[in-house]
Structures are given as C-alpha cells and as structure tokens.
Amino acid sequence: MNQIMNHPFPKSISYTEKCKHLLEVVGPEDTLGIVIDADPDAMASALALKRFLWRKVRKVVTYHTNPVQRADNLAFIKLLRIDQQHIRHMRPKKITKWAIVDSQPHHHEQFKDREFDIIIDHHPFDPLSKARFMDIREDYGANSTIMTEYLKAAGIRPSPRLATALFHGIKTDTDNFVRGALQNDINAFRYLYRFTNVNIIKKIESSEMTRRTLGSYRLAIERLILLKNIAFIHMGEVDNVDHLVIIADFFIRLAEATWSIVSGIYDKKLIVIFRNAGFRRNAGKTAQNFFSKWGGSGGGHKGAARAEVPIAEISKEIGKRSDTKDFVLRQIKGL
Numbered sequence: 001m002n003q004i005m006n007h008p009f010p011k012s013i014s015y016t017e018k019c020k021h022l023l024e025v026v027g028p029e030d031t032l033g034i035v036i037d038a039d040p041d042a043m044a045s046a047l048a049l050k051r052f053l054w055r056k057v058r059k060v061v062t063y064h065t066n067p068v069q070r071a072d073n074l075a076f077i078k079l080l081r082i083d084q085q086h087i088r089h090m091r092p093k094k095i096t097k098w099a100i101v102d103s104q105p106h107h108h109e110q111f112k113d114r115e116f117d118i119i120i121d122h123h124p125f126d127p128l129s130k131a132r133f134m135d136i137r138e139d140y141g142a143n144s145t146i147m148t149e150y151l152k153a154a155g156i157r158p159s160p161r162l163a164t165a166l167f168h169g170i171k172t173d174t175d176n177f178v179r180g181a182l183q184n185d186i187n188a189f190r191y192l193y194r195f196t197n198v199n200i201i202k203k204i205e206s207s208e209m210t211r212r213t214l215g216s217y218r219l220a221i222e223r224l225i226l227l228k229n230i231a232f233i234h235m236g237e238v239d240n241v242d243h244l245v246i247i248a249d250f251f252i253r254l255a256e257a258t259w260s261i262v263s264g265i266y267d268k269k270l271i272v273i274f275r276n277a278g279f280r281r282n283a284g285k286t287a288q289n290f291f292s293k294w295g296g297s298g299g300g301h302k303g304a305a306r307a308e309v310p311i312a313e314i315s316k317e318i319g320k321r322s323d324t325k326d327f328v329l330r331q332i333k334g335l
Contacts, residue, residue, distance in 0.1 A: 008125055008136035015153035018135060022150070023056060025117050025133045026097055031059045032118075033095035035087070035103070035111060038064035040073065041143050042102035043082050044169035045120065047162055048147035049101055052154060061095070063087045065108055070242040075207035079200050080165050102143035104129045104136075107299070120146060123299060124284065141181030144169030148188040163195035168204060175249075178277075179303040213246060220247045220262070229278065230335060231257035234325035235264040241271055248273040259335060263328045270314065270324055272298075274305040281335060290331060 009018060026032060034049060036042035043064075050060040062084040068074060076082065099118035105111045106126045119131040122140040129136070137146050144166040151158055158166065170189050174181045177189075216235070225232045231251040235244060244262045252260035258278030264271055272290060276283040287298030287305035294317075296309025311318075318327050 004130050004132060005134040006130050008134050015149055019150060019154050022052070022118070022133050026053060026057045028056065028058060030057045030096045031061065031094055032057050032097045032099055033090065033092075034060060034062045035098065035100045035108075036062060036064050036084075037066050037103050037107065038068050038073070038084065039102075039172070040076055040165070041169035041173040043076065043084065044162075044165035045101040045143045045147045046084070047080075047082065047165050048144070048151060048158075049099060049118075049120070051156065051158070051162055052147075052150055057097075061085065063090050066241070069240045070208070070246065071210045071213070072204055072208040073242070075204045076165075076168065079204060080161055082165070101147075107297075122146060123301075139180075139182060141177070141179060141185040142170040142173035142188075144173065145182075145185045145188040148192060149184065152191070158192065158195055160195055160197050163192045164197045164200050167192040167196040168201055171201070175303070180301055208246070213243065216243045216247060217250065220251070224251070225329070226254075226256060227329075227333065229257055230259040230261060230332060232261045232329065232332060233263075234328060235262060236325075238264040238266050241266050244271060244273045248275045251275075252277055259332075261328075261332055263324065265311065265324060268311050269308045270311055270328070271306065271308045272328060274300065274307070276303050276305075286335070 032053065034046045036046050046062045053060060064084050065087050068077065097117045098114065100116050101120045104119060104121050104123060104126050105114060105116060106128050116131040117133065119129055119134045121136045122138055122143045124138045125136045140146055148166050167189065170185055174185055220233045220235065223233050231254050233247060233251065238244060244264045248260045248262040251257060252275040260275040262273045274283040274287050282302045283305035284300040284302060287300050287307040290298050290307040291309035294309050294313040296307060298305065298307030300306055314327065318324055
C-alpha cells in the first residue's frame with residue numbers, strides 16, 4: 001500500500017480489509033517509531049499497535065512528546081511495564097517507518113510537517129493529515145477501542161497486561177462513559193474485562209493523589225471563581241500541565257457547574273483546559289476557536305478539550321488590562 005491517503009477510511013471498509021492494508025505498510029526489515037502524547041489511551045494504543053505488528057517488523061520503539069508526571073500515569077507505566085522513551089532520545093535515522101496514535105501530526109509543532117506512514121486516531125480529522133494508512137474514528141470515545149477492534153479482527157487475544165492497558169485507556173478517555181462514547185466502546189470494554197487485571201486498575205486509580213497535588217487542590221480552591229455555570233480557576237505559572245487537567249476534572253464535579261475551565265502558564269504558553277458536562281456547546285470546538293485569532297491551537301471532544309497559545313502572541317492583549325487571568329475571563333464570559 002504505497003498510495004498516500006488524504007482522507008481516512010470510509011466506514012464501509014471492514015476491519016479485516018484494514019488489517020490487510022496496515023500490514024502492507026510495513027515490512028520485516030522496518031523499524032517503526034510510534035509517536036504519542038503519553039496518556040493512558042495513547043500508551044495503550046501504542047502497546048496494541050506494537051502487539052499487532054509483532055514479528056511483522058524488526059523493531060517497534062515508542063516515543064512520548066510530553067513529560068509524564070501524573071502519579072496515576074506513572075503507576076500505569078510502572079505496573080504495566082510500559083516501554084517508551086522521551087522524544088529527545090529519538091534517533092530519526094534508525095527509524096524507517098513512522099506512526100502516530102491517539103493524535104495527528106498537526107497536534108504537535110515538531111511533527112506537523114513530518115510524513116507519517118500510519119495515523120490511527122479518534123480526534124476530529126484535520127485536512128492536513130495524510131499517511132499511507134490513516135484510520136480516524138472521531139465518534140469513538142477512546143482510541144483504545146479502535147485498537148481493540150484491530151486485535152479482534154486479526155484474531156489476536158490480548159495478554160492480561162495489554163488488556164489491562166486498553167481497558168484503562170477506554171475507562172479514562174470516556175471518563176467511565178460519562179463523556180461521549182459509542183456502543184463500540186462499551187463492547188470493547190466488556191470484551192477486555194475478561195482478560196483484565198482489575199486489581200492493577202484499582203491500584204492505578206488510587207495512585208492519583210500525592211502530597212504535591214494536594215497543594216494544587218488547596219490553591220485551586222482559594223482561586224475558584226464561579227460565573228453562573230462556569231467554575232474557573234487560573235493557576236498561574238505551573239511546572240506540570242497535568243496539574244491543570246487534574247484540577248479541571250475535579251471541579252467539574254461541582255453541582256453548580258456544567259463547565260470547568262482551568263488555565264495556567266507553562267513553557268511560555270498560556271494553556272486552558274476545558275471540561276463540559278452540559279448539553280449546550282462543545283468543549284472541543286470551543287477550544288479550537290479560543291485562541292484562533294492569535295494563532296493558537298486547540299481541540300478535543302465534546303466534554304474535554306485543551307487550547308494553548310504562546311504568551312508572546314497575546315502580550316499586547318494582556319498588557320492592556322491586568323494579567324492572564326483577566327484575559328482568560330474575558331474570553332469565557334460568552335459561554
């Protein structure tokens with residue numbers, strides 16, 4: 001399969017046929033580099049792709065673009081023995097084929113111009129995405145569901161370690177099926193359950209809170225602003241973007257809030273995390289439009305999304321009135 005795909009597979013194409021096409025992309029002499037933004041769904045998806053291509057390629061190496069600092073994600077990596085490297089250790093000359101899962105090239109500045117051989121994702125399709133093999137199912141709740149369906153179509157029974165990873169990937173990306181999900185997600189979840197180590201799942205989930213994150217919760221409570229149905233917190237400078245995600249997930253639990261919006265500054269960028277539990281509006285589309293006029297980026301799903309923009313791009317706007325907190329407040333008042 002040498003032709004570049006400019007559009008994902010249509011829904012009419014069966015998984016059996018897609019499995020055949022996927023295997024045509026690689027050969028026994030290839031070293032495949034899988035790029036991920038390391039969260040449970042992405043890490044599980046990379047693990048599944050590696051298993052799918054077992055003995056079909058010479059080697060598979062997974063590279064993550066983000067620092068992994070959340071305690072539950074670190075427990076996930078340790079307990080399931082996830083083998084991956086930070087992107088800074090990448091040796092491009094040794095990689096003959098490239099894949100990206102649970103993401104698309106335009107999500108990452110360093111990859112937007114790189115040619116990928118394989119793209120498997122469940123986020124909204126970007127017209128700039130292209131690859132020799134591209135399967136994007138934006139209505140799926142988790143990318144781990146897509147990968148589970150590939151394994152089933154190929155007749156591959158997942159090991160307890162792989163099943164546990166995929167099970168947790170579906171569980172986290174659908175937020176226990178509170179966020180958007182399909183019957184496919186439920187079917188994959190039920191299928192994986194019989195192979196899953198539930199005790200490991202319990203340990204991973206109980207590892208979320210540390211003494212360090214307790215400090216973030218305390219600060220967030222002090223800074224909470226309620227605007228009608230929006231719980232907004234600006235955390236200022238942060239040394240870990242995952243803390244913003246944890247805080248956003250926590251405050252969407254407020255009875256008074258259908259939106260939880262948490263902002264912070266990291267690596268000279270203003271980052272905003274969105275959680276939406278209401279019927280109106282879409283978090284992904286909101287994030288996509290949030291900083292668009294300043295050249296920022298954003299996206300996600302109906303219930304969960306993220307937007308970011310370099311501070312330099314909005315310095316004049318911030319300088320006009322007070323600081324970044326007031327700037328974000330002005331943007332969200334129209335929700």
